[in-house]
Amino acid sequence: MPENQLVEGLGLDEYQYGFVDEEAHVYRTKPGLDEGVVREISEHKEEPEWMLEFRLKALKIYESKPMPTWGGDLSHLEATLHEIYFYVKPQEQMERSWDDVPDTIKNTFERLGIPEAEQKLLSGVGAQYESEMVYHSLKEEWSSKGVIFDSIEDGLKNHPDLFREHFATIIPAADNKFAALNSAVWSGGSFLYIPKGVKLDTPLQAYFRVNQERMGQFERTLIILDEGAQAHYIEGCTAPVYSTDSFHSGVIEVVLKKDSRFRYTTIQNWSNNMYNLVTQRAVVNENATMEWLDGNLGSKLTMKYPSCYLVGEGAHGDIMSIAYASDGQHQDTGGKVVHVAPNTTSSITSKSISKGTGRSSYRGLCKVYEGAHNARSNVECDALLINSTSRTDTYPYIEIEGKRATIGHEATVSKIGDTQLFYLMSRGLTKEEAMALIVRGFIEPIAKQLPLEYAVELNRLIELEMEGSVG
Amino acid sequence: MSNSPQAAEAPIAEEETPSSLDESAVERISEGAPSWLSERRRHAWSVFEDTPFPSTRSEEWRYTDVSRVVNLADLRLVTDGGLAENGSRPAGLVAAMEEDLAASGHAVLVDGSVVHVDLDPALEEQGVILTSLRSAVHEHGDLLEELLATEVVPPEDGKLQALNAALWTDGVLLYVPRNVKLDLPVRVTRWVSHAGSAVFARTLIVAEPESQLSYVEELLSDDFDQRTFVSSAVEVIARDGAQIQFVSIQQLGRDVFCQSAQRTLAHRDAKLDTLNVSLGASVTRLDLNSRLLGPGAHSELLGLYFGDEDQHFDHNTSQDHVAPDTGSDLLYKGALDDRAQSAFRGMIRVHRDAQRTDAYQTNRNLLLSDECRANSLPNLEIQADDVRCSHGATVGQLDSEALFYLLSRGLSQDQAERLIVLGFLGDVLARLPLGGVVEKVTRAIERKLEHV
Numbered sequence: 033m034p035e036n037q038l039v040e041g042l043g044l045d046e047y048q049y050g051f052v053d054e055e056a057h058v059y060r061t062k063p064g065l066d067e068g069v070v071r072e073i074s075e076h077k078e079e080p081e082w083m084l085e086f087r088l089k090a091l092k093i094y095e096s097k098p099m100p101t102w103g104g105d106l107s108h109l110e111a112t113l114h115e116i117y118f119y120v121k122p123q124e125q126m127e128r129s130w131d132d133v134p135d136t137i138k139n140t141f142e143r144l145g146i147p148e149a150e151q152k153l154l155s156g157v158g159a160q161y162e163s164e165m166v167y168h169s170l171k172e173e174w175s176s177k178g179v180i181f182d183s184i185e186d187g188l189k190n191h192p193d194l195f196r197e198h199f200a201t202i203i204p205a206a207d208n209k210f211a212a213l214n215s216a217v218w219s220g221g222s223f224l225y226i227p228k229g230v231k232l233d234t235p236l237q238a239y240f241r242v243n244q245e246r247m248g249q250f251e252r253t254l255i256i257l258d259e260g261a262q263a264h265y266i267e268g269c270t271a272p273v274y275s276t277d278s279f280h281s282g283v284i285e286v287v288l289k290k291d292s293r294f295r296y297t298t299i300q301n302w303s304n305n306m307y308n309l310v311t312q313r314a315v316v317n318e319n320a321t322m323e324w325l326d327g328n329l330g331s332k333l334t335m336k337y338p339s340c341y342l343v344g345e346g347a348h349g350d351i352m353s354i355a356y357a358s359d360g361q362h363q364d365t366g367g368k369v370v371h372v373a374p375n376t377t378s379s380i381t382s383k384s385i386s387k388g389t390g391r392s393s394y395r396g397l398c399k400v401y402e403g404a405h406n407a408r409s410n411v412e413c414d415a416l417l418i419n420s421t422s423r424t425d426t427y428p429y430i431e432i433e434g435k436r437a438t439i440g441h442e443a444t445v446s447k448i449g450d451t452q453l454f455y456l457m458s459r460g461l462t463k464e465e466a467m468a469l470i471v472r473g474f475i476e477p478i479a480k481q482l483p484l485e486y487a488v489e490l491n492r493l494i495e496l497e498m499e500g501s502v503g
Numbered sequence: 504m505s506n507s508p509q510a511a512e513a514p515i516a517e518e519e520t521p522s523s524l525d526e527s528a529v530e531r532i533s534e535g536a537p538s539w540l541s542e543r544r545r546h547a548w549s550v551f552e553d554t555p556f557p558s559t560r561s562e563e564w565r566y567t568d569v570s571r572v573v574n575l576a577d578l579r580l581v582t583d584g585g586l587a588e589n590g591s592r593p594a595g596l597v598a599a600m601e602e603d604l605a606a607s608g609h610a611v612l613v614d615g616s617v618v619h620v621d622l623d624p625a626l627e628e629q630g631v632i633l634t635s636l637r638s639a640v641h642e643h644g645d646l647l648e649e650l651l652a653t654e655v656v657p658p659e660d661g662k663l664q665a666l667n668a669a670l671w672t673d674g675v676l677l678y679v680p681r682n683v684k685l686d687l688p689v690r691v692t693r694w695v696s697h698a699g700s701a702v703f704a705r706t707l708i709v710a711e712p713e714s715q716l717s718y719v720e721e722l723l724s725d726d727f728d729q730r731t732f733v734s735s736a737v738e739v740i741a742r743d744g745a746q747i748q749f750v751s752i753q754q755l756g757r758d759v760f761c762q763s764a765q766r767t768l769a770h771r772d773a774k775l776d777t778l779n780v781s782l783g784a785s786v787t788r789l790d791l792n793s794r795l796l797g798p799g800a801h802s803e804l805l806g807l808y809f810g811d812e813d814q815h816f817d818h819n820t821s822q823d824h825v826a827p828d829t830g831s832d833l834l835y836k837g838a839l840d841d842r843a844q845s846a847f848r849g850m851i852r853v854h855r856d857a858q859r860t861d862a863y864q865t866n867r868n869l870l871l872s873d874e875c876r877a878n879s880l881p882n883l884e885i886q887a888d889d890v891r892c893s894h895g896a897t898v899g900q901l902d903s904e905a906l907f908y909l910l911s912r913g914l915s916q917d918q919a920e921r922l923i924v925l926g927f928l929g930d931v932l933a934r935l936p937l938g939g940v941v942e943k944v945t946r947a948i949e950r951k952l953e954h955v
Contacts, residue, residue: 102562140831400898402873417888420858432898435870444893445885 034201035453036128044220047285049144049270050303053136057162063246064114067091070216073119077185077219080192090205090215103395104333104362105301107286109307112277116248118217120162126183127167140241144270155263156181158238160251163219163502174232180225182238184252187223194225198256202285202313202341210309214250214283218435219222221251221282235297240280242271242306248279255285257320266297270330273303277332280306286314290344295323299490302330304360310336318344318373325481326353327490337395339368342376342404342491348379351479354490357390357422366396366428371407371437382413384476386422393425397442402433413443416474418467512787522582524575524701529669532582539648540640547658547668554662563790564880566846567817569663572786573760577634578732582672595723596694599899602943603690603719608633612693615702616673619625626685632678633689639676646678646696653708655738655766661790664764667703667736674705674736678744684715688748688937691720695755698727704736710773717748717937722783726756733784737765741773743797748776750915750940754947757812762788765843769829771797778935779818780944781808782951786815793822795829795857806835807931807944809924810843810875815850821850822864824857827887833864836931838924839875851894855886864894869901869927871920921952 059076061069070091074084099106127133133141141159156170158181164181174181180191188195205215222238242249257263271278280302288294294314302308308331314322324338340349351367369378384392394413415424426443448470456466472479479487522528529548533541557564592600596611603609608622610633617635632643639647652658658665677689695702710716722733733755741747747767755761761784769775783785793802808816822831831855837845847866868877901923909919928948932941 365552379590415883417885417890420855420888422888423886424883426881426894428879428881428896430877430879430896430898432868432870432878433876434873435875435900436873437870437898438900439896439898441879441881441896442893443881443883443895445890446886447881447890 033046037434049301050114050273051143052272053140057120057122057175057244058124060097060117061119064385065116065118065217067120069388073217073219076119076121079188080260083188086200086205087216090212093206094209094212094216094276097212100209103335103364106237108277109279112279112307115276115277116246117244117251118248119219120244121164122161122167123164126186128169128285130167130169133167137166140243141239144241144293147153154237155232155234156236158183158222160220160238160240160249162242162244162247163249163503165220165222173231177230178227179230179232182223184218184221184254187254191223191225194256195223195254198285198287200285201237202315205312207311210281211283211311214252214281214311217248218250218252218283220249221253222255223301224253224255224263224265226257226263228258229260229274231262232264235266237266237268240267240269245274246255246276246278248281251282253282253284255294255296256287257289259289260291261289262293264295264297266299269302271306272500274305276305278306280281280308280310282310284312286322288316290316290318291320293321295325296338297325297327299327300334304348305330306331308334308336312336312338314339314349315343316347316349317342319346320344321348321350323350324352324367325478326351326365326367327482328355328365329490330352331363332370333364334420335364335375336429337366337368337397339370340378341370341372343372345373345375346368347373347376352481353380353382354475354478355382355384355392355416356478357384357386357391357392358386361390363392364395365392366394368397369399369409370397371400371404371409374403374407376404376407378409381478383478384414384424385416385418385471385474387418388422389421391423391425393427394443395427397431398430398439399431400433400437400439403464405434405436407437409437409439411441413442415445417445417447522580524578524580524666524670526629529578532670532672536640537644537683543652544669547652547665551662551665551669551719554665556888557662557896563815563819563848567786567788567815569660570891570916573730575701575733577699577730579697579699580670581700581702584914593694593696593725595725596692599692599721599723602939603692605687605938607685608689609688610635610675610691612673612675612691612704614694614696614700615704617675619620619751620715626683629683630680631677631683631685632731634676636671636674636676636707643678645674647676647707650709650740651705652736655768656736656764660764663734663762664736667734667764671703671705671736674707677708677716677908679710679716681711682713685717688717688719691718693720693722694733695722695724695759696915698729698731698758701732703732703734706735708739708747708749710741710747712742713744715746715749719937719940720752722751722753722755722761722775724756724759727758729758731759732763733759737763739765739767739775741767741769741775743771744773745770746774748935748937750778750780750935750937752780752782752940752944752947753787756783756784759784760786760788762768762792766792766794766857767802768794769795769800769802772799773797774801776803776805777936778805778807778931778940781806781816782947785813789815791820793831795822795824795826795831797826798828800826801830802832803934804831804833805931805934807928808837808948809928809948810837810845811840811844811951811954814843816845818846819848821852822862824851824853824860824862827856827858827860829857830861831863835865836867836928836930837877838869838928839877840871842872842874844876845898846878846880847881849894850882850884851892853885853887853890853892858887858889859892860887860892862890862892865897868898869924870898871901871924889893921949925949
């Protein structure tokens with residue numbers, strides 16, 4: 033694999049998901065993007081005409097929108113986008129049985145612990161490799177109750193009406209440049225529907241893996257919870273470390289009907305050469321609750337602001353975000369809550385840690401429209417700085433119409449206190465152990481919301497990252 | 504560039520008819536001015552021409568569309584103060600001046616031109632300078648050449664800053680020498696009388712090491728029926744160990760667009776506090792940048808706004824911690840009624856070397872009607888690790904418990920609401936209890952509350 037040169041000896045050794053598999057694709061488009069590529073993707077997926085038209089229109093929107101000038105440094109992205117593969121098909125068809133997944137891909141996910149997790153504690157699993165879902169399964173118990181958990185492509189094929197009713201209604205192609213790009217070239221992602229009153233007691237999980245060098249992954253996920261339904265969806269992301277940059281731009285649309293409750297957990301651990309520009313939005317109806325739990329640990333640059341549009345009376349939105357920016361990383365993350373209906377409530381809690389030359393930025397919006405009487409929102413952002421070269425920013429936007437809202441925002445920035453360190457070291461801990469302990473305590477309010485194995489993983493990662501960080 | 508001697512006596516502009524805001528105005532204002540100044544104005548004009556009009560697409564102007572607020576082509580430039588020293592003065596101006604008797608000195612500006620200056624002779628003897636910029640151009644040319652519209656508020660700061668630097672007609676210079684301390688404030692009253700006019704004034708305040716001063720200015724006018732533009736550039740320098748309190752109380756009439764660009768430089772161990780009170784004008788835009796340049800420097804940035812009807816306030820502040828061991832504390836509070844709107848955008852920037860910074864920023868908004876609107880963007884950019892920084896922003900309604908308590912004490916709903924608003928805003932004044940200011944502002948708020 034001549035073009036797959038692993039970066040070694042750059043101090044990235046602790047990234048344990050950086051391994052590369054043999055390239056195993058059965059088809060890929062030429063590098064770069066034009067109308068032909070979009071048509072090819074649509075043709076390969078045997079899509080209805082309306083979807084091709086949607087994609088082509090989105091491509092025009094993408095081309096007409098300027099590159100954002102805010103957020104992270106996107107100055108090299110244009111060049112990257114000319115070189116990457118927008119569509120890489122890893123196998124002929126999606127499998128329902130783990131045994132049928134090709135060995136190379138299977139090995140990858142086994143190294144990532146996917147089938148084990150499925151057996152132990154998941155209601156269903158989806159795994160995406162390059163541009164396509166390679167595996168999807170759902171426990172019999174749930175499918176018999178009418179739950180649909182499928183690849184987005186099969187969602188379109190098998191449930192065309194439900195799909196078309198909601199697709200791109202939450203995040204239209206013109207929402208932003210990268211939503212437009214995703215709309216043009218989307219491939220892979222999940223289609224999830226939970227029927228009225230069905231409550232999943234264990235999480236569903238989707239796993240995203242990019243293996244190919246110079247690859248763009250554009251998963252599209254559409255989630256619909258019918259009245260009174262409940263579910264928890266977890267996604268994880270990894271990729272090998274290459275010397276060239278890769279690109280991931282997902283669009284996740286969530287519709288929560290009356291009285292439903294949904295949690296979407298992301299543990300993003302892309303390699304440090306990945307641009308991760310994602311649009312996630314939930315429309316939350318009457319008395320429904322949406323929770324975004326967003327953990328951003330990897331990538332070169334992440335720009336991602338999960339949002340809740342509280343459109344039904346009594347709707348609630350919760351956004352919890354952890355960002356960890358190490359050397360060379362910029363985590364530009366946060367959340368948006370938009371209060372449209374009366375008696376809606378929301379909270380955003382953000383914790384960020386910047387280490388080495390890492391930079392973490394909180395960017396958020398709290399908007400209350402005039403009719404949203406008695407809206408309440410609270411935003412808290414805390415940032416921890418480990419080194420003198422680390423950087424943190426906070427950019428909250430608070431836009432309030434009318435007197436009947438109660439909104440608060442607070443942010444603090446601190447470094448690890450000498451007295452805290454001194455105390456722990458006097459108890460026999462090394463400085464590294466003490467720092468790791470303090471960092472763990474700092475993120476505890478969010479980490480404790482994570483499923484156990486993710487919380488353990490997060491802690492382990494922080495310990496690794498703290499090694500040798502003491503100057 | 505030296506002060507040209509033959510220009511020493513010539514007044515800057517004498518024509519009676521106001522002119523439009525164009526390059527010929529720059530030339531006319533520059534007539535008889537020393538070459539460094541004409542050069543500087545021309546440069547500012549070229550920066551103005553090269554700078555695009557602020558658009559709401561830029562972060563700094565997100566909430567105020569200046570192109571809809573003011574059309575420069577409709578304005579007439581007033582280069583000559585409308586009232587002579589002994590001419591009749593508008594009642595509002597006289598009333599304000601009468602309140603300000605206890606002072607180290609006074610300056611009165613009418614339509615951007617200084618019509619009166621007085622200074623305690625004892626201070627004059629110690630080298631304190633309080634004078635119009637027009638005279639200072641000739642009498643203190645070196646000081647102005649060094650500091651006016653150069654490093655503090657240069658034209659490069661923005662379109663409107665450039666326009667002011669090109670077209671300013673007059674303003675105030677306050678200079679306090681080393682170790683001199685002013686016990687009483689310098690009081691400045693600025694009156695605007697012409698509807699449809701554009702008034703460009705500047706203020707330059709320099710406190711030499713270990714000196715101390717306070718400066719209170721008040722901007723006043725009647726209500727107009729035509730958009731009127733009042734532009735200010737305020738440059739404040741506190742050298743090592745100096746202490747400055749700068750207060751600006753804006754009670755301009757309706758239909759005024761009041762735009763003010765202020766920057767304060769605090770050197771080693773200096774203490775430099777500002778208070779901006781915005782009560783008047785239809786549209787107010789304040790750009791305030793506090794720079795902490797020497798270890799031990801500290802700034803408080805206080806602000807208060809109260810809007811009704813269609814008033815619009817846009818406060819854009821920043822605290823730049825450049826040197827280590829510096830502190831800053833910002834508190835901006837506002838109340839909004841009717842369809843009033845406010846935007847607060849604050850930035851704490853901790854530069855790479857500014858270790859051990861203590862920086863705070865709080866913006867609180869009280870909303871009194873269903874149609875009012877508050878936007879708050881308290882930002883942090885931190886590049887040093889050993890810092891203590893926090894910010895907070897709140898938007899809320901009248902505290903129902905406080906209201907209930909006051910009603911139970913026999914106050915009417917209106918009385919109770921007024922009291923709560925006054926208490927809410929009064930917090931800010933308590934932080935800078937300068938003689939006369941608290942009373943003056945409290946009265947102004949009370950007058951406004953009577954209409955609520």
